[in-house]
Amino acid sequence: MDAVRIYGGNCLHGQTAIQGSKNASLPILAATLLINGTCEIENCPDISDVYHMQRLLESLGCKIIRDGSLVRVNTEGLSECDMPADSVGVMRSSIMLLGALLARIGSVSMEYPGGCVIGARPIDLHLQSLRKMGVVTEQQERGFSARAVRLQGTVFRLPFVSVGVTENLLLAAVLAEGVTVIEPAAKEPEIQALCDFLNLAGARIEGKGSGRLIIHGVEKLTPVRFRVPADRIVAGTYMCACMCTGGSVFLKGAPAQDMESVLACAREMGAAVECAADGILVTGPACERLPGVLKTGCYPAFPTDMQSPFMVTMAVSGHSGQIEEKVFENRFRIVPELLKMGADISIRGNTAYISGQGKLHGAIVQAEELRGGAALIVAALAAEGTSIVINRHYIDRGYEDIVLHLRNLGADIEHA
Numbered sequence: 410m411d412a413v414r415i416y417g418g419n420c421l422h423g424q425t426a427i428q429g430s431k432n433a434s435l436p437i438l439a440a441t442l443l444i445n446g447t448c449e450i451e452n453c454p455d456i457s458d459v460y461h462m463q464r465l466l467e468s469l470g471c472k473i474i475r476d477g478s479l480v481r482v483n484t485e486g487l488s489e490c491d492m493p494a495d496s497v498g499v500m501r502s503s504i505m506l507l508g509a510l511l512a513r514i515g516s517v518s519m520e521y522p523g524g525c526v527i528g529a530r531p532i533d534l535h536l537q538s539l540r541k542m543g544v545v546t547e548q549q550e551r552g553f554s555a556r557a558v559r560l561q562g563t564v565f566r567l568p569f570v571s572v573g574v575t576e577n578l579l580l581a582a583v584l585a586e587g588v589t590v591i592e593p594a595a596k597e598p599e600i601q602a603l604c605d606f607l608n609l610a611g612a613r614i615e616g617k618g619s620g621r622l623i624i625h626g627v628e629k630l631t632p633v634r635f636r637v638p639a640d641r642i643v644a645g646t647y648m649c650a651c652m653c654t655g656g657s658v659f660l661k662g663a664p665a666q667d668m669e670s671v672l673a674c675a676r677e678m679g680a681a682v683e684c685a686a687d688g689i690l691v692t693g694p695a696c697e698r699l700p701g702v703l704k705t706g707c708y709p710a711f712p713t714d715m716q717s718p719f720m721v722t723m724a725v726s727g728h729s730g731q732i733e734e735k736v737f738e739n740r741f742r743i744v745p746e747l748l749k750m751g752a753d754i755s756i757r758g759n760t761a762y763i764s765g766q767g768k769l770h771g772a773i774v775q776a777e778e779l780r781g782g783a784a785l786i787v788a789a790l791a792a793e794g795t796s797i798v799i800n801r802h803y804i805d806r807g808y809e810d811i812v813l814h815l816r817n818l819g820a821d822i823e824h825a
């Protein structure tokens with residue numbers, strides 16, 4: 410079955426190695442399309458979103474070889490083809506191929522991308538911005554086509570900060586004619602990793618992490634070997650699992666420098682957090698009341714992807730708390746499931762009011778998206794009794810073998 414069974418109540422102890430970042434790997438894999446030859450991407454997580462991105466690249470004529478966590482992408486056979494609709498539909502990052510393909514072969518037709526159902530998540534700003542670079546788009550029956558002779562650098566004053574739009578425009582701009590300015594640009598560490606990858610390959614991007622990116626178009630990029638940074642969201646999820654169950658876990662390789670807002674929140678909730686050069690030691694439980702409202706936002710603010718695991722942490726903390734979701738309008742989908750486990754949470758507008766119960770109980774619950782699904786597993790680890798989390802495939806999109814990782818930390822958990 411597509412589910413996970415958890416017998417709750419075990420404290421987590423030990424060490425777990427944090428996988429490479431999903432949100433960095435996906436745009437970097439898309440960026441290999443800009444380079445003729447073979448790029449080697451190290452520390453690429455073995456998760457289903459990466460698998461789908463690999464399939465998409467293969468459908469475009471690339472040859473891909475995975476050797477452990479090293480992925481080699483040879484783009485010499487790149488040509489315009491139909492991308493498999495199931496892979497385009499399953500994840501939003503397929504939109505990233507648009508900027509890269511327009512830059513490299515000047516023509517794309519694809520279905521509308523999918524991804525987690527955490528809000529409307531339109532692609533209007535992607536298309537509108539690319540049009541400003543000279544792209545002509547056309548609506549088709551189930552998707553759209555886009556073409557350009559040569560992309561033109563331009564100055565963007567975007568109406569809001571978007572991770573995906575910043576990445577797409579970066580991919581479009583590195584080989585464009587002239588200079589492109591992206592403002593406000595997203596500052597997420599995954600975007601900084603994409604800039605590092607592209608600059609290593611010969612791009613000329615200035616201002617990474619500053620909110621204003623200046624890209625001087627170059628004629629060509631050359632193949633490189635690049636290591637994907639560790640996944641701050643996966644690290645934060647295991648941190649919440651430790652805070653909810655008590656115990657002490659060393660998150661090996663966790664990128665503390667990218668997790669300041671999350672670590673500050675964990676400390677305020679009473680967890681002990683010690684940062685070392687090679688990872689983070691977290692010791693639970695989190696039993697303090699979080700003062701004020703926890704608000705999600707663009708980096709360096711508290712990440713929306715950590716909102717669900719922290720909601721669970723509050724629900725088991727025994728204190729009340731509030732979370733305001735400011736990025737996605739539909740990101741409280743785990744609340745009805747947590748209520749089945751005995752949580753006391755109500756929602757008004759984009760704010761969740763959590764009355765910490767001290768304890769949850771086991772239940773059969775359903776994951777409806779990636780991070781919410783992982784958060785339900787965290788809740789089940791801390792709950793009394795047995796839980797089943799249905800729809801494991803959502804969690805597999807972003808977590809490398811979460812069952813094995815948690816079992817190695819002492820959780821009583823199995824595939825069901």
Ligand code: UD1
Nearest residue numbers: 432502530531532533534535571572573574713714736737
């Ligand atoms: C990325 C991350 C996701 C994270 C999110 C916010 C990846 C693969 N995914 O998603 O994990 O939760 O950033 O940190 O890196 N929007 C529009 N029109 C557009 C584009 C976006 O209205 O054309 C809106 C979205 O609906 C959302 C907001 O902008 O409300 C921010 O979304 P965006 O930053 O683009 O998120 P993603 O790139 O989809």
